[in-house]
Amino acid sequence: xxxxxxxxxxxxxxxxxxxxxxxxxxxxxxxxxxxxxxxxxxxxxxxxxxxx
Numbered sequence: 001x002x003x004x005x006x007x008x009x010x011x012x013x014x015x016x017x018x019x020x021x022x023x024x025x026x027x028x029x030x031x032x033x034x035x036x037x038x039x040x041x042x043x044x045x046x047x048x049x050x051x052x
Contacts, residue, residue, distance in 0.1 A: 001014040001023070013024040022033040028049070034042045 001016055003011050004013050004015050004022070006012050013022055015022050020035045024031045024033075025048075028047050030046045030048055032044045032046070034044075036042055
């Protein structure tokens with residue numbers, strides 16, 4: 001996974017090396033955006049336990 005940063009140098013997410021998965025984590029919510037073979041997007045939202 002490669003970090004993706006905005007123009008203000010803030011990290012906004014991670015992209016897989018094949019550029020088919022983009023992952024955004026804000027607090028305990030992870031959003032995963034994947035590209036299907038037909039070019040459509042699949043977006044999922046998951047809650048994760050915070051790391052203590």
